[in-house]
Amino acid sequence: MTTATAPTAGAVAPRQHAPVRRPSMLRLTVVELRKLVDTRAGRWLLITIGLVAAVIVTLQLIYAKDVEQTFVNFFVPSLLPVGVLLPVLGILSITSEWSQRTALTTYALVPRRERVVAAKLIAVMLTALASVLASLAVAAVGTLVASATGGAGTWGMDASLIVNAVILQVTSVLMGAAFGLLLLNPPLAIVGYLLLPTLWGVLGEMVRPLRGPSEWLDTSKTMEPLFSSDAVTGEQWGRMAVSLLVWMVLPLAAGLVRTLRREVS
Amino acid sequence: MITVENLTKRYGPHPAVDDVSFQCEPGTVTGFLGPNGAGKSTTMRMICGLTAPTAGRATVSGRAYRELPNPGREVGVLLDASAQHAGRTGREALTLSAYTMGLDRREVAAKLDLVGLNAVAAKRRVRAYSLGMRQRLGLAHALLGNPRVLILDEPANGLDPEGIFWMRGLLRDFADRGGTVLLSSHLLREVEAVADRLVVIGGGRIVAQGNKNELLAGDGTVVRARDGAALRRALEAAGLSAADSSEGLLVQADAEAVGQAAADAGVALAELRPAGGGGLEQLFLTLTAGESTKEAVR
Numbered sequence: 001m002t003t004a005t006a007p008t009a010g011a012v013a014p015r016q017h018a019p020v021r022r023p024s025m026l027r028l029t030v031v032e033l034r035k036l037v038d039t040r041a042g043r044w045l046l047i048t049i050g051l052v053a054a055v056i057v058t059l060q061l062i063y064a065k066d067v068e069q070t071f072v073n074f075f076v077p078s079l080l081p082v083g084v085l086l087p088v089l090g091i092l093s094i095t096s097e098w099s100q101r102t103a104l105t106t107y108a109l110v111p112r113r114e115r116v117v118a119a120k121l122i123a124v125m126l127t128a129l130a131s132v133l134a135s136l137a138v139a140a141v142g143t144l145v146a147s148a149t150g151g152a153g154t155w156g157m158d159a160s161l162i163v164n165a166v167i168l169q170v171t172s173v174l175m176g177a178a179f180g181l182l183l184l185n186p187p188l189a190i191v192g193y194l195l196l197p198t199l200w201g202v203l204g205e206m207v208r209p210l211r212g213p214s215e216w217l218d219t220s221k222t223m224e225p226l227f228s229s230d231a232v233t234g235e236q237w238g239r240m241a242v243s244l245l246v247w248m249v250l251p252l253a254a255g256l257v258r259t260l261r262r263e264v265s
Numbered sequence: 266m267i268t269v270e271n272l273t274k275r276y277g278p279h280p281a282v283d284d285v286s287f288q289c290e291p292g293t294v295t296g297f298l299g300p301n302g303a304g305k306s307t308t309m310r311m312i313c314g315l316t317a318p319t320a321g322r323a324t325v326s327g328r329a330y331r332e333l334p335n336p337g338r339e340v341g342v343l344l345d346a347s348a349q350h351a352g353r354t355g356r357e358a359l360t361l362s363a364y365t366m367g368l369d370r371r372e373v374a375a376k377l378d379l380v381g382l383n384a385v386a387a388k389r390r391v392r393a394y395s396l397g398m399r400q401r402l403g404l405a406h407a408l409l410g411n412p413r414v415l416i417l418d419e420p421a422n423g424l425d426p427e428g429i430f431w432m433r434g435l436l437r438d439f440a441d442r443g444g445t446v447l448l449s450s451h452l453l454r455e456v457e458a459v460a461d462r463l464v465v466i467g468g469g470r471i472v473a474q475g476n477k478n479e480l481l482a483g484d485g486t487v488v489r490a491r492d493g494a495a496l497r498r499a500l501e502a503a504g505l506s507a508a509d510s511s512e513g514l515l516v517q518a519d520a521e522a523v524g525q526a527a528a529d530a531g532v533a534l535a536e537l538r539p540a541g542g543g544g545l546e547q548l549f550l551t552l553t554a555g556e557s558t559k560e561a562v563r
């Protein structure tokens with residue numbers, strides 16, 4: 001390492017400057033998107049998400065019956081594993097600021113912490129949208145390969161399935177972010193996110209009085225209709241909304257309050 | 266300009282910072298001193314809006330930190346050099362902040378250059394940085410937005426002698442051009458060399474503050490003569506009280522008065538100088554005596 005020997009005068013002179021404006025939401029969002037990819041861990045998480053979708057399609061090309069090798073059948077199954085990894089992305093985006101202690105610089109530069117949190121939520125939602133595009137692209141490649149290798153290779157799909165996929169992935173990434181905001185610690189948030197709803201599901205199966213509420217609160221059940229081509233009914237939407245209120249909106253709100261109040265050190 | 270008014274922070278029943286008030290004027294370097302656990306870092310975090318004060322308030326350039334529209338352009342902050350993402354490169358860490366502040370990308374290279382992190386170091390991940398390199402990166406970060414105010418918590422910690430010398434020049438130059446610097450450090454010689462004003466805290470309370478020269482001058486004078494008894498009589502005759510110390514007689518008066526008293530009595534002096542010679546170190550130890558870490562940490 002070389003060291004600057006002479007004090008370099010002038011270069012750090014405090015200057016009288018015109019009033020500076022605060023950074024826009026767009027700027028903050030770009031920064032948060034960049035933070036998702038500028039570390040090895042972040043890049044690998046995104047690559048893994050892409051690879052998982054590709055692996056699912058490849059497996060189907062090898063093992064699925066020819067008639068089942070359709071665009072829909074390539075697309076829908078890739079949503080589930082991607083939907084498991086996206087919350088991890090949401091969690092890490094929020095909690096790494098605390099585990100890596102970058103919160104100290106981040107919140108010194110943007111003391112309105114809610115703006116940083118909003119930028120992070122927008123960034124991970126955009127990533128969730130991109131993941132749906134990736135799933136579509138991989139499914140399209142799968143369909144092309146299928147039609148070239150004797151599979152059905154049919155393209156027809158309800159547009160509603162794309163909307164469902166977007167809802168599914170955006171809500172799962174937000175659920176992850178909500179747990180991250182609330183727990184502010186990566187391992188705790190990941191374990192909490194993966195364990196709590198599952199635990200709830202298991203309890204719902206085992207404990208009879210809980211079976212009713214679990215129909216409304218177990219996200220793995222309430223989100224299930226999104227995977228099917230059948231139109232989602234009003235009651236199904238209602239259950240979904242209730243479960244998301246409990247597992248996404250409430251932790252988001254409580255987590256935001258906690259993040260705004262927390263001492264950064 | 267930094268104004269701190271009656272800042273107080275309690276963790277549980279014990280105040281970590283207790284009714285602290287001081288001001289840092291443009292054009293000055295203020296040395297912020299105190300034993301471990303005295304509350305320096307906590308005070309600085311409160312100034313920067315990172316810790317909510319229990320009572321009191323602080324402003325930077327006339328506004329609460331949280332009200333600054335783009336704080337990085339007004340205040341350069343270095344609170345903890347190790348608070349960087351280990352997996353990012355030095356350059357990337359600065360690039361993120363430069364973009365947040367809306368700065369030209371060239372500022373990143375310029376500041377890396379300024380603090381002496383070369384291209385190879387800038388491309389390395391912070392995980393692989395030495396303590397001194399992290400400190401330099403932190404300084405580059407604080408200087409990035411060309412601020413008018415600097416708040417630095419132990420910035421010399423881990424710097425090599427050359428780096429410390431360089432930083433002294435940089436801070437002096439920054440203040441001489443009208444900047445405001447608040448600097449905490451345990452390297453008293455550094456603080457003595459660069460600071461104009463001192464704020465000393467112990468156990469969360471201010472124990473002394475003011476102009477560095479005035480604070481140091483309050484120390485008295487050490488005087489020694491081969492004929493100690495004659496010197497003592499001479500001082501008594503001049504109405505100066507003298508106390509024994511390991512180095513000679515300690516007189517609560519300036520060197521001129523002591524020298525005159527000795528000359529009037531015809532006593533030849535062997536030594537005459539401001540007390541201590543340890544200067545700031547002695548002042549620090551006197552002021553914070555009893556404020557041991559044990560008490561501060563509780």
Ligand SMILES: Nc1ncnc2c1ncn2[C@@H]1O[C@H](COP(=O)(O)OP(=O)(O)OP(=O)(O)O)[C@@H](O)[C@H]1O
Nearest residue numbers: 276281299300301302303304305306307308561562
């Ligand atoms: N987050 C916290 N929770 C509880 N106590 C705290 C917290 N932060 C600081 N303290 C306490 O406040 C007091 C002041 O700590 P602070 O870090 O401000 O001291 P300091 O003057 O910076 O010390 P040093 O010279 O060692 O850096 C200490 O007693 C410390 O234990």
Ligand SMILES: [Mg+2]
Nearest residue numbers: 305306307418
């Ligand atoms: Mg400290």
